[in-house]
Amino acid sequence: MTLDTKRAVILLSGGLDSSTTLAIATRQDGYACTALSFRYGQRHTVELERAALIAQQFGADHRVIDINLGSFGGSALTDETVAVPTHGTDEGVIPPTYVPGRNTVFIAVGLSLAEVIGAERVYLGINAVDYSGYPDCRPDYLEAYQRLADLATKAGLEGRGPRLWAPLATMTKTDIVRTALDLGVPIELTWSCYQGLEEPCGVCDSCRIRDRALIEAGAPDLATRHAQRQQAQVR
């Protein structure tokens, strides 16, 4: 790594979106990336194992930060007394898988690391499908965060603060899958399922949205077994 290497931080959950974002950051934008994952009290940690494998594939450093937001309760992703929804999310309704302020915390840690390692960008896998339901995935949220970041840090005040970068922000899930296929993302390694079973459940909202996109993008063989069975029944 030379002195003029462009560095970036990326928040990598191990899901399809953040893995595709890592592919864009490294293979398209030419950044040397430090991938940051969080052990925050989620029900399962299979996504962390996948994140490590995916970071390796893209030559990125990988760091896991422990922060037990799950101890607060209040979300289906961390609280086993709240059910994971499988019936789809209505327009404008915030789903129970929303972890209060999770993105705000994660981005703050990403900005801290970016300042320490001199990274130009903090890549985020936030996208349009998510922002119908999650308040902290919307463009005005990101703009407000950029403004805060510029005021918050030594680097920001000196005009060389990191930029929040969300290349998937306006893409559909099907476009994300197409980009992932183009850039050689190992989609079979990515984990988007809300549940921590042996294989993706195929019925939670995250699986359903991903399966539909994989089928639309012409990669039905990468969909969950559940989706493949359903496809076979339709024919």
Add this chain to the structure above:
Amino acid sequence: MTLDTKRAVILLSGGLDSSTTLAIATRQDGYACTALSFRYGQRHTVELERAALIAQQFGADHRVIDINLGSFGGSALTDETVAVPTHGTDEGVIPPTYVPGRNTVFIAVGLSLAEVIGAERVYLGINAVDYSGYPDCRPDYLEAYQRLADLATKAGLEGRGPRLWAPLATMTKTDIVRTALDLGVPIELTWSCYQGLEEPCGVCDSCRIRDRALIEAGAPDLATRHAQRQQAQVR
């Protein structure tokens, strides 16, 4: 605790400022408080022990969150290769005790907890003496954070999001000491020293600012031994 108890979250480091803020929140503003402290890789944890004692004195719940920002390096407060300054801080210069993005992370966690427990306010011990040097202690930083918070959370979007509350923001250190004395803060239990020695060093910037304020407020007996010896020499 009745249903109409007003709840607040407070970020409690165990120092003079946050302890005084807790006194304001409970004894002046009438909130039932949950105090939040962080084990973030600081050189010493004496302040965490003091935070627990102080929370108890004010009948507040106390939670400690582990998040290893120290593993990033870059600050004299977490990195033993960077010296703690003892010579004062020049106007406009950011001191090496600044931990990149620390407040941004801590406030984000405070907001997350506030949403889960239905707290109206997140109290912060940020004050004027600090904001000459630390970028993330200034009023425009807090305003930007409030805007982000309102956009970031379920509660914020519904118009019932927590308010960031910094009652010390415009107070001098001497006024803070006077308020602490008025409200019965156990100043002798609070810990402001940057170093983790047996007793406060009396020479780091934090000790020096605090000692001067204690002496000005007429409580020289609460100053460090170092300051008391210096006072004796002057006489």
